Amino acid sequence: MRQKLKNVLELLENSTQEQLIYHFLAINQRPLRFDALLVGLLNTSTEQMECYAISGRQEMDIQRHDLSIQDLNDPLIQVLRSGEESQWQTLHRGVRIEDARFRNFVYELSSECGLYARPVFDYYGHASGVIAAFTAQPEQCTKSGNIFSLSSELFQHQLKKIQEMELLRQQLRQIREVFKSQQQRQKQLDELLVGLSSGVPKHPPGIAQDYSEINDLTAAVEAFEYDVMVQRLRQYRSDRKRTAMSLNISPRTFTYKLSKYGYEL
Numbered sequence: 001m002r003q004k005l006k007n008v009l010e011l012l013e014n015s016t017q018e019q020l021i022y023h024f025l026a027i028n029q030r031p032l033r034f035d036a037l038l039v040g041l042l043n044t045s046t047e048q049m050e051c052y053a054i055s056g057r058q059e060m061d062i063q064r065h066d067l068s069i070q071d072l073n074d075p076l077i078q079v080l081r082s083g084e085e086s087q088w089q090t091l092h093r094g095v096r097i098e099d100a101r102f103r104n105f106v107y108e109l110s111s112e113c114g115l116y117a118r119p120v121f122d123y124y125g126h127a128s129g130v131i132a133a134f135t136a137q138p139e140q141c142t143k144s145g146n147i148f149s150l151s152s153e154l155f156q157h158q159l160k161k162i163q164e165m166e167l168l169r170q171q172l173r174q175i176r177e178v179f180k181s182q183q184q185r186q187k188q189l190d191e192l193l194v195g196l197s198s199g200v201p202k203h204p205p206g207i208a209q210d211y212s213e214i215n216d217l218t219a220a221v222e223a224f225e226y227d228v229m230v231q232r233l234r235q236y237r238s239d240r241k242r243t244a245m246s247l248n249i250s251p252r253t254f255t256y257k258l259s260k261y262g263y264e265l
Contacts, residue, residue, distance in 0.1 A: 004147055011154045017041060017162055024131075024155045025054050025062065028148055034135040035109040039155075040067065040076060041120075041129035049080060049129065053105065065102045073098060075115055076130050083127035085118035087138040109134055116141035120156050123163040131155065226261040229254065 007027050014020040021039045028037050040051035051065040071077050073096045079086050091113060094106030106113070116138035122128035131152050133141050141148060214220045229247070236242045244254035 005150075008147060008151045008154060011151060011158050012161075014158055015162065015165075017159065020155060020158055020162065021052050022062070024151055025052065027151050029054050033148070034133045035113045036105070036134040038065075038076070038132040038134070039129070040065075040080075040132070042069070042080065042127075049076065051076070051102075055105075055109070063105060065099070065105065067099055067102060071098045074102070076117055076132055079117040079119050079130050079132075080127055083119050083121075085116070085142075087117075087142075088115040089138065090114050091134075106134070110136065112136045114138040118152065120159060123160050123167060129159075222261065225257070226263070229258060229261075230263065233258075 004027075011020065011023055011027070014023055021041070024039060025037060028034075034056070036053055036055040038051055038053035040049040042049050046066070047069050048066045049069060051067060053063045053065060054061060055063075067074055067077060069077055069080065072081075075086065075088055075091070091106055091109075093109075093111060094103040097103040097106060113134050113136060115132060115134055117130050117132040119127040120129040120131060133148065135141065143149065229243070232246055233240070233243045236246065240254055241251050244251040247254065249257075
């Protein structure tokens, strides 16, 4: 008994939903006290419940069943939708189940087989799956203190922990993406400000500017000087003192040059 309890407590060490499901089934499979045992979790993107089931065999033979949440005759879907545990004394060999593969799974169980099913809930408290025991005595599954009951409670607890960790990882990824985007925008803004401050147009590396049409060096220098002064003046919202300081000249000299080049003061 001590070893069984140890195995049950190891459910708390599982870090993924798949590991948790397989571990839960393995714990209750040796020996399996039911005709079959099943765990199903809702996949909202496909509107199906993905189920993993084992029957009363010696080996760990897990079967997969994808049940449509629209199949209202399926007892497992009924439990998922209601969010409440339920018992059926008999399943009548699954005659009302629409899914052929799952109906055949139930049909191969003993003729007197009933069902006990309990919902499992996600991190937000919404019903998101079921744990189901196929047995001739479904009422026995409600007794507390047995391995099935204890492992079911720990399964529910660990499922929420796994989902909480996944949610935190998603939020962390989003924060990193936002931070990276902000860094890129800041870099672009810094480069833009540097370009505006320098007043020197940037050119692709390796490509020289064409000065062949310049035939008056003094006029060309004055035109360049005028463009720099006007651009910087706009940058500082017509604040001549700040503009002059940024160009390392006195406000008086700055005003003189603007007047000289015909800028309307």
